[in-house]
Amino acid sequence: MKILVPVKRVVDFNVKIRVKPDGSGVDLQNVKMSMNPFDEIAVEEALRLKEAGKAEEVVVVSIGPAKAEETLRTALAMGADRAILVETDDAVEPLAIAKILKGIVEAESPGLVILGKQAIDDDSNQTGQMLAALLGWGQGTFASKVELADGQVAVTREIDGGLQTVSVRLPAVITTDLRLNEPRYASLPNIMKAKKKPLEKTTPADFGVAIAARLRILKTEEPVRRIAGVKVGSVAELVDKLKTEAGVL
Amino acid sequence: MAILLLADHDHAGLSGQTAKTLTAALQIGGDVHILVAGPNARPAAEAAARLAGVAKVLLTDSGTFEHVLAEPLADLIVSLAPGYDTILAAATSTGKNVMPRVAALLDVAQVSDIIEVLAPDIFKRPIYAGNAIQTVQTTDAIRVITVRTAAFAATAGGAAVPIEPVAAVAERGLASFVDETASISDRPELASARVIISGGRALGSLEKFNEVILPVADKLGAAVGASRAAVDAGYAPNDWQVGQTGKIVAPQLYIAVGISGAIQHLAGMKDSKVIVAINKDVDAPIFQIADYGLVADLFEALPELEKAL
Ligand SMILES: Cc1cc2nc3c(=O)[nH]c(=O)nc-3n(C[C@H](O)[C@H](O)[C@H](O)COP(=O)(O)OP(=O)(O)OC[C@H]3O[C@@H](n4cnc5c(N)ncnc54)[C@H](O)[C@@H]3O)c2cc1C
Ligand SMILES: Nc1ncnc2c1ncn2[C@@H]1O[C@H](COP(=O)(O)O)[C@@H](O)[C@H]1O
Numbered sequence: 001m002k003i004l005v006p007v008k009r010v011v012d013f014n015v016k017i018r019v020k021p022d023g024s025g026v027d028l029q030n031v032k033m034s035m036n037p038f039d040e041i042a043v044e045e046a047l048r049l050k051e052a053g054k055a056e057e058v059v060v061v062s063i064g065p066a067k068a069e070e071t072l073r074t075a076l077a078m079g080a081d082r083a084i085l086v087e088t089d090d091a092v093e094p095l096a097i098a099k100i101l102k103g104i105v106e107a108e109s110p111g112l113v114i115l116g117k118q119a120i121d122d123d124s125n126q127t128g129q130m131l132a133a134l135l136g137w138g139q140g141t142f143a144s145k146v147e148l149a150d151g152q153v154a155v156t157r158e159i160d161g162g163l164q165t166v167s168v169r170l171p172a173v174i175t176t177d178l179r180l181n182e183p184r185y186a187s188l189p190n191i192m193k194a195k196k197k198p199l200e201k202t203t204p205a206d207f208g209v210a211i212a213a214r215l216r217i218l219k220t221e222e223p224v225r226r227i228a229g230v231k232v233g234s235v236a237e238l239v240d241k242l243k244t245e246a247g248v249l
Numbered sequence: 250m251a252i253l254l255l256a257d258h259d260h261a262g263l264s265g266q267t268a269k270t271l272t273a274a275l276q277i278g279g280d281v282h283i284l285v286a287g288p289n290a291r292p293a294a295e296a297a298a299r300l301a302g303v304a305k306v307l308l309t310d311s312g313t314f315e316h317v318l319a320e321p322l323a324d325l326i327v328s329l330a331p332g333y334d335t336i337l338a339a340a341t342s343t344g345k346n347v348m349p350r351v352a353a354l355l356d357v358a359q360v361s362d363i364i365e366v367l368a369p370d371i372f373k374r375p376i377y378a379g380n381a382i383q384t385v386q387t388t389d390a391i392r393v394i395t396v397r398t399a400a401f402a403a404t405a406g407g408a409a410v411p412i413e414p415v416a417a418v419a420e421r422g423l424a425s426f427v428d429e430t431a432s433i434s435d436r437p438e439l440a441s442a443r444v445i446i447s448g449g450r451a452l453g454s455l456e457k458f459n460e461v462i463l464p465v466a467d468k469l470g471a472a473v474g475a476s477r478a479a480v481d482a483g484y485a486p487n488d489w490q491v492g493q494t495g496k497i498v499a500p501q502l503y504i505a506v507g508i509s510g511a512i513q514h515l516a517g518m519k520d521s522k523v524i525v526a527i528n529k530d531v532d533a534p535i536f537q538i539a540d541y542g543l544v545a546d547l548f549e550a551l552p553e554l555e556k557a558l
Contacts, residue, residue, distance in 0.1 A: 123377070134353050136421075160440075216386040226537075
């Protein structure tokens with residue numbers, strides 16, 4: 001079986017982003033970019049399935065600017081076999097990403113697509129579910145455990161009230177949650193090796209997908225900032241302030 | 250035209266998130282129909298029918314919906330979609346699972362996690378862990394939306410409206426339910442609690458977490474939350490995680506204990522009315538947003554707090 005893992009290049013999770021003063025967006029100049037953390041977890045899971053003999057090949061794909069090649073190389077250095085870059089400088093919405101991924105799935109016929117549950121830049125949490133819908137496949141979202149069996153995959157999901165396990169018929173879409181695994185770091189020799197692994201370049205047009213935005217972004221602004229309050233000297237003072245000043249006890 | 254709102258329920262009752270989602274729906278404007286799907290879900294449908302401003306409730310009691318699996322539920326919503334120009338749900342684990350599927354099947358965009366309705370087609374939503382707020386306008390014929398319920402007050406009760414049956418859809422057998430481990434607790438739910446106390450990595454173990462956090466929670470009648478670090482380490486269950494990729498909460502009082510205040514954590518609680526931070530590091534970023542900060546060792550401060558309440 002082949003596993004396809006879509007990975008997105010996003011602002012590193014440690015970066016505190018800045019909103020442009022003119023409201024036109026977020027300032028991405030000279031900001032550290034990394035693989036979306038949930039996608040690292042997805043790559044790791046695919047590699048573990050391969051190492052357990054349950055999959056033969058791990059293919060990673062990214063839709064984005066030429067620099068997304070770095071993100072793909074990171075995935076290759078972790079151990080993925082091959083990469084596909086769908087190059088575009090446009091901001092592509094989850095629905096169009098899902099349509100492009102559908103095209104790749106049709107060409108590659110993977111048994112499993114493992115995505116992150118959420119890209120930490122747009123915080124959409126949509127693409128995996130949309131891809132499953134477009135393919136007419138089942139979905140195991142927010143996975144904290146994945147077990148492949150004959151013709152199906154058991155996915156334990158992190159839900160609001162605890163954990164739920166569903167059995168999804170293969171081929172299937174999985175999206176990762178934080179507890180699924182701890183992604184490995186790429187070793188230096190593997191980083192060197194990754195430079196020679198195959199990376200194919202395409203464009204959204206190759207899949208016949210119109211990437212025109214459906215959502216018009218009218219404005220991007222700073223959230224209302226909270227200001228630091230006071231330090232209290234003791235538990236007694238804290239309780240007193242909560243009772244008399246804040247009125248919440 | 251009309252608005253279809255997918256109810257969040259556990260069959261026997263309606264979750265508080267539905268009344269908050271309804272507030273967003275009423276701001277968008279139009280006849281709001283609440284869809285309740287699930288066998289034995291009549292009590293939930295009756296509760297939905299008594300929310301002020303609802304025009305009617307649609308109920309399917311098909312066994313297909315017992316475990317609210319995304320695949321059949323999305324098919325059901327899509328079968329009803331021609332009558333609606335807006336379809337929305339709370340951004341719960343169910344709403345997040347189902348709604349993008351609906352949007353893709355309808356070939357429309359989804360607007361995730363709206364926090365404000367500016368016009369029927371214009372919404373505010375947070376991006377980058379809430380460090381920027383986007384104003385977006387939809388251009389599709391049908392708007393598919395999830396609502397961040399922490400940003401909306403609950404609609405009050407009203408006179409009961411009719412409950413109508415809807416036809417179930419064919420089950421495609423794409424996925425099936427295996428089991429569920431629900432965290433059963435007498436404490437309030439995070440999403441609706443008036444007071445929340447959350448513990449972080451500093452708690453050090455499950456035993457310590459239970460020993461020092463829970464008694465204070467019980468005294469306060471509070472829900473219990475946790476940072477990702479505490480959940481990852483097994484001190485607290487996954488559904489207690491507060492943050493960008495966990496639960497988003499906005500209680501009257503949020504007490505963060507032994508939590509540093511990473512942006513991913515702040516994203517989930519910074520809209521709380523009053524924030525208290527207890528941390529032994531005077532430079533911990535959590536103090537930058539706390540109304541009341543106590544620089545102390547939590548293992549001394551919490552037992553003291555429990556006694557003082
Ligand atoms: C993709 C992604 C998603 C994430 N999503 C979330 C999320 O949804 N929610 C979330 O919380 N995090 C999330 N995180 C993790 C986040 O970045 C932080 O790592 C995490 O919030 C840190 O948890 P913490 O504050 O408990 O631990 P730490 O950062 O280790 O802080 C522990 C604090 O305890 C204090 N302390 C230690 N001992 C004591 C003592 N005896 N008494 C008092 N104080 C003490 C220390 O001074 C320190 O400030 C996410 C990260 C990523 C990459
Ligand atoms: N541009 C992209 N290229 C590759 N994968 C993507 C892209 N955008 C989103 N994804 C995948 O979809 C997941 C969810 O993203 P989102 O729906 O945008 O929150 C991510 O974790 C990725 O696995």
